Amino acid sequence: xxxxxxxxxxxxxxxxxxxxxxxxxxxxxxxxxxxxxxxxxxxxxxxxxxxxxxxxxxxxxxxxxxxxxxxxxxxxxxxxxxxxxxxxxxxxxxxxxxxxxxxxxxxxxxxxxxxxxxxxxxxxxxxxxxxxxxxxxxxxxxxxxxxxxxxxxxxxxxxxxxxxxxxxxxxxxxxxxxxxxxxxxxxxxxxxxxxxxxxxxxxxxxxxxxxxxxxxxxxxxxxxxxxxxxxxxxxxxxxxxxxxxxxxxxxxxxxxxxxxxx
Numbered sequence: 378x379x380x381x382x383x384x385x386x387x388x389x390x391x392x393x394x395x396x397x398x399x400x401x402x403x404x405x406x407x408x409x410x411x412x413x414x415x416x417x418x419x420x421x422x423x424x425x426x427x428x429x430x431x432x433x434x435x436x437x438x439x440x441x442x443x444x445x446x447x448x449x450x451x452x453x454x455x456x457x458x459x460x461x462x463x464x465x466x467x468x469x470x471x472x473x474x475x476x477x478x479x480x481x482x483x484x485x486x487x488x489x490x491x492x493x494x495x496x497x498x499x500x501x502x503x504x505x506x507x508x509x510x511x512x513x514x515x516x517x518x519x520x521x522x523x524x525x526x527x528x529x530x531x532x533x534x535x536x537x538x539x540x541x542x543x544x545x546x547x548x549x550x551x552x553x554x555x556x557x558x559x560x561x562x563x564x565x566x567x568x569x570x571x572x573x574x575x576x577x578x579x580x581x582x583x584x585x586x587x588x589x590x591x592x593x594x595x596x597x598x599x600x601x602x603x604x605x606x607x608x609x610x611x612x613x614x615x616x617x618x619x620x621x622x623x624x625x626x627x628x629x630x631x632x633x634x635x636x637x638x639x
Contacts, residue, residue, distance in 0.1 A: 408432050462550040464532035467539055474546050488530035492542045503538035505530050544587045576611040583618050595625050
């Protein structure tokens, strides 16, 4: 049985009226007031020590069209300058834009989602399985993948689908928990060395922002295939940017075809 969301035709396919403009002076005054109240309330003490952190979350939310309090109350987080969006919020943003998500399969071991754009009619499928998580070393005793495997599979499948088909809706956001997982998968040392971090940054800059997640997956695939360590893998990959991009695009196209066949 297929589950489908009700599609509401949006008034505009633009992500948000805020996206093309900077905040006004009045808006910033409001944000500062809200941030002061948030910090002084102690309700967000575990997440924010200063009001500047609250303001940055609200500004990130503004560009995505997310109300500030929804963002603060679990909608989004900013980790090392990157935005993480909760699965519920990511799904809501896509649906609010009028696009369609069909749940083809959702179990404790696998999730497959079919997405369809309301403006172009493009359709694409994306999947994520417990086996994918195990292969990437994400399944830990007592962790989310052990306690809530169905929800975790759904979140990662949704994030993959959103980046591939609805990148204009989520920007360069990741699904909640994904950033730390990516770093843990690629950087294998307990205490990453500075040269590893700089190599990762240099490697990622070669690609388009919307391919940041996939390019890291590609690097992990190459590392596993040859049995190289992280530093050697990255150095080999960035030696020839043209060749790297050609091989990455070929690999990406194959991945897309595999997803479509599922």
